[in-house]
Amino acid sequence: MFSGKTALITGASSGIGEQMARQLAAVGCNLILVARRTERLDSLAAELASVTVDVITADLSDPQAAEAVFAQTQAAGRQVDILINNAGFGFQKPLLAVDQLGMVDVNVRSLLALTQLFATPMAERGEGWILNVASVSAWFPIPGMATYAASKSFVLTLGRALHEEWTSAGITVTTLAPGGTRTEFSGKARDSLDPNLEKAMMPADAVAAAGLRALARGKPVVVPGRQYKALTALVRLLPMSTVVRLAGAVMGRHR
Numbered sequence: 497m498f499s500g501k502t503a504l505i506t507g508a509s510s511g512i513g514e515q516m517a518r519q520l521a522a523v524g525c526n527l528i529l530v531a532r533r534t535e536r537l538d539s540l541a542a543e544l545a546s547v548t549v550d551v552i553t554a555d556l557s558d559p560q561a562a563e564a565v566f567a568q569t570q571a572a573g574r575q576v577d578i579l580i581n582n583a584g585f586g587f588q589k590p591l592l593a594v595d596q597l598g599m600v601d602v603n604v605r606s607l608l609a610l611t612q613l614f615a616t617p618m619a620e621r622g623e624g625w626i627l628n629v630a631s632v633s634a635w636f637p638i639p640g641m642a643t644y645a646a647s648k649s650f651v652l653t654l655g656r657a658l659h660e661e662w663t664s665a666g667i668t669v670t671t672l673a674p675g676g677t678r679t680e681f682s683g684k685a686r687d688s689l690d691p692n693l694e695k696a697m698m699p700a701d702a703v704a705a706a707g708l709r710a711l712a713r714g715k716p717v718v719v720p721g722r723q724y725k726a727l728t729a730l731v732r733l734l735p736m737s738t739v740v741r742l743a744g745a746v747m748g749r750h751r
């Protein structure tokens with residue numbers, strides 16, 4: 497379905513984004529890879545030489561970055577059929593200890609700006625696909641990781657609404673909400689990982705495949721893995737005060 501199209505993937509230098517790049521290249525989809533680590537993107541581009549691959553170095557915490565990325569694709573004459581807003585990060589630190597605005601700039605601001613910029617020509621063509629990466633954390637506030645959970649909640653709520661809003665414009669909006677996934681994310685997010693969370697981790701290639709499959713099928717939201725589907729269902733049944741306490745104890749290390 498995506499053969500011959502062009503996908504722009506943010507956060508393509510590792511983890512879920514890198515796996516999506518590999519899987520899309522395997523079906524003949526051309527790529528524009530975006531992240532800060534240019535060497536990683538260049539070596540991935542060299543590996544995926546069976547399709548056309550462009551590399552754009554951008555720090556998406558810079559409020560001007562989304563506009564600059566869009567301008568670079570325009571200047572290169574590249575039409576973006578598929579936008580994958582995957583770049584993101586989080587950390588287990590209380591708001592009183594560390595400034596967290598940079599996380600909002602990457603996880604929320606740049607995602608929203610890129611969505612608006614690239615959806616405009618998609619709507620003019622009457623065709624386009626947008627895959628936004630949220631998290632199961634979107635379903636519950638996490639004391640100790642409050643900003644991260646809130647940022648992913650934004651992504652989920654935005655995506656659900658735009659899925660409905662843009663159906664008539666021919667744009668499919670899908671939100672991928674992974675649970676724990678084996679990538680570089682955990683090492684950066686936490687000092688140590690609860691052994692039970694470690695056991696429940698999913699491989700990045702399976703998570704990437706679930707997201708791309710859901711996008712191709714036009715689904716509004718996908719939560720990969722039975723354990724994480726069950727978690728999001730359970731959260732809806734429990735009182736919110738219990739959910740917040742449990743989330744803080746297990747994921748935020750908050751006492």
Ligand SMILES: NC(=O)c1ccc[n+]([C@@H]2O[C@H](COP(=O)([O-])OP(=O)(O)OC[C@H]3O[C@@H](n4cnc5c(N)ncnc54)[C@H](OP(=O)(O)O)[C@@H]3O)[C@@H](O)[C@H]2O)c1
Pocket residue numbers: 506507508509510511512513530531532533534536554555556557582583584585586602629630631632673674675676677678679680681682684
């Ligand atoms: N792994 C998990 O357990 C998990 C669970 C739920 C949701 N997620 C979400 O999945 C997405 C992908 O994460 P991952 O697990 O694949 O982690 P990862 O391996 O750490 O990948 C994160 C990607 O985001 C890019 N990125 C981070 N900050 C950036 C910035 N300022 N500007 C541009 N790019 C930036 C990184 O590239 P550079 O460092 O090269 O810039 C990297 O390519 C994130 O949105 C994350 O929140 C992950």
